[in-house]
Amino acid sequence: MNDMQEASGTIWAVFGHRFAIEGKEGRFLADLGPKGAEGIALEVGDAVSLTGERKPSEIKVKFLTLKDGSVRTIAWPTKPHDGKDAHEPADPAAALAAVRGQGYAVEGEPRRKPKHFEIVGSRDGARHEIHVELDGTIRRTKPLAA
Structure with missing residues (x-):
């Protein structure tokens, strides 16, 4: 199931380029990807909003709104053998x-x-x-x- 999902909540754990968030939608894992996480400092307790592609185990973040209100667009690389x-x-x-x-x-x-x-x-x-x-x-x- 690969659907777009919007969510917001509080970060309760950070694991490299992934973070765990809890909000009204529940708890889930969000992934920024190694390149997407560059220059983004996330901390436990930060309030964030995101939009991304829902995968079975996580959300691949496309847009992330940080606690200061700034919005980051995450550009996921395409696989060279797609298509x-x-x-x-x-x-x-x-x-x-x-x-x-x-x-x-x-x-x-x-x-x-x-x-x-x-x-x-x-x-x-x-x-x-x-x-x-x-x-x-x-x-x-x-x-x-x-």
């Missing part, structure tokens, strides 16, 4: 050719990862997960359970 356009261009045909060239019978479609393809193939009665670099070099093979 299909984040991958550098690569042709799965080279990966498939490399796997077939090693005598594997390919099962299904190659799965694209940021820096390689994962292909399931069988050879000599055993199934393997084969990791193939974008240039067609086989990086490793991992036996799969029967």
